[in-house]
Amino acid sequence: MRTIQPIPFRLLLSAVLLAPCALPAQPRGPVGSVRGTVYDSLTRKPIVDAVIEVQATAQITYSDAQGRFTLDSVPLGVQQLTFSSATLDSLGLYGFAREVDVTSDTRGVLLTTPSFGTMYGRLCATAGSPSRDSAIVFGTVYDAASRTPLSKAQVSLRWLQSSEGGKELSNPERTTATGDDGVYGICGLPADVALTTTAQHDAIVSGAFNTVVGPSRMLRRDFYISRELGQAADVRTNATPSSGSGIVRGTVRYERGKALPGALVSLIAGNRSTETDAEGQFRLTGVPLGTQELNVQQIGRGGVSRAIDVTARDDGTHDFVLRGTTVLATMNVRGKVGADQAGFLRRKQDGMVRVVEREEILKRSDIGSALKRLPGLRVAQKLGGTVIEATRPMCVGQVPIVIDGALIPNPRNTTTFSVPQALSGTTAIPRATTTPAPSRAAQSSVVSAANNARVDQLMVNDVLAIEFHPGPASVPMEYWPGPPPQCGLLLIWTVASNWDK
Missing domain, CATH: 2.60.40.1120 (Carboxypeptidase-like, regulatory domain)
Structure with a gap:
């Protein structure tokens, strides 16, 4: 885990921008026009609906769909033009300005933001030169109740990263602390993968969520944190979460x-x-x-x-x-495609699920080895059976498992399910009934979990496909009653399913 020391991010960011300087109002006299384009060097695109202002006269105009603008009746001589936009404001970038020598017909004026390389060099001097996929995330951490900035709050970003060839997975993490003004900044992040993001100040926390920086390679992400949210997110307790306002x-x-x-x-x-x-x-x-x-x-x-x-x-x-579900393109399939296989193929094509298919499963000596092929899962052999957990932060306990459409019980939860002893092949979800959670002593004497015992009993020849839904957004509702599980859902399809029926 790499920790980056706090840096005065707000001061550095202000220094990068061309802050406007006040100019004295000029007397009325000869005027001219200014034509030009507003351009975002971060996204390498023209800025639409940017606000362009002549500082001395407060004249305002807006850029069109191609980023072009025209200002008429501008006093001749050196004038300072400022520009801003909603997109730049959302990144916390304000006060861009440029001096322009205005003539009777000034054309080709380019108002542009500093390049990413310029910003990275000023903001991330200790992080080295930026690579092509380097990104910056910055923002402010606030107390959610009082809306005051919090100093010395910890911000953490974590992501999945594969080695060359994809044979090994790691879970890098970057952390930093906010400065006296509550502002933080983290450099050297990947721009095109999901970053699991959290903030914490003593017992006051935010929820964990995924975000992607995107092509601008700069993202502003403010946090609001509270003690109540920390209690609600602590799934290790059986207490009812505290209500907020x-x-x-x-x-x-x-x-x-x-x-x-x-x-x-x-x-x-x-x-x-x-x-x-x-x-x-x-x-x-x-x-x-x-x-x-x-x-x-x-x-x-x-x-x-x-x-x-x-x-x-x-x-x-x-x-x-x-949006509607993706309609599968026409495929030539030998044999029948049953309901379970059709659903698997649809979810696979949607791209929100991680899968291991039959051909890869048969190369493994056991199901545990096949499960290790799924990014985001931690699979370990412990006393009593295989333990399957998500690597996503804030996830405590094992990942729920569905075999052939039937939810398999886990004695660590406070909910038990009436599940057939044999693989049933049904897609119906068993009805849940609430029972007291077993004590710690009772849990330690129970075989790791009923679901893990079932997984351990499966032979590779019996399994047709495995799919892991790493986050709540991708969990198929037909296999999970109620709110989606925080740590995702694991679906296993066997020869007893409706795969070809």
Whole structure:
């Protein structure tokens, strides 16, 4: 784990930008026009709807779809033009400016942001030169109740990384602490993979969520953290999570704009869920304050996850669009394709699941070896059987397992399920009944878990496919009752399933 020392990120960022300087108002006199383009060097694209202002006269215009702008009646001589946009504001980048010598018809003016290399060199001097995939994440950590910045808060980002050839997986982590102003910055991050992100200050925490920096290679991510959210996210206790004073509301729609009723809306760390009404609207009250992951799902339409900030004030609505499931292209298949195989192929093509298929499984000596091929899973042989856990932060305990559509019980949970002793091949989910959790002594004497015992009994010749859904957004609702599990879901398909039926 690599720790980066706190740096005065806000001061450094301000130094990179061309902060506007106040110019005295100029007397009315000869004027000219200025034509040019506003360009974002981070994304290498023109900036649409940028605001361009003449500092001395407060004249304002906006860039068009190609980033072009025109300013008329500008006093001749050296003038300072400033520009900004909603996209740049969201990154915390303000106050770009450039001096322009205005003539009667000034053309070809280029207003551009500093390049990523320039920003990286100034902000990340201790992190070395940027590689092609290097990225920066920065922001501020706040107390969710008071909205005050927190100094010495710990921010952590973790991701999965494969070695050359993909034979080995590692879980690198970058951590840093906020400065006196609550601001943090972490350099040298991958730009195109999911970063699992958390913040903590003593017992005050945020939820864990995934984010991708993207092509700009710079991402601003503020955190709101609270003690209540830490209690709600602690799945190691059986206590009812503390309620907060936050409200989360919004709307879920089809991709064509029609309201989507009956969608399941879940706050993963906050342990709250509800369904959308006939108008596609949802509302959650008593939500623990803090930054956390909001997940929306509906059978046949996949899922969407988003990090949201729940604070003491109602901060507006959260709107989602669920797209239809991917329609498989025509395939030539020898033999029949049953319902279970068709569902597996559809989820595989959607790209939100990690799979091990029959050909690869047969190369392994046991199922545990096959499971180790799945990124995001930790598979270990311990007393009593195979232990299967997720490597995702904030996940405590084992990953739920479904074999041929039937959820297999785990005695570490407070919920037991009536499951047939033999592989049934049914896709029906057993009804859950709540029972007291076993004591620590009782747990230690139980075989690791009923699900692990079942997995250990499987032979490689009996298994047709394995799929691991690493996050709540990808968990297929037809195999999981209620809010999606925080640590994902493991599905195993055997010869007893409806694979070819």
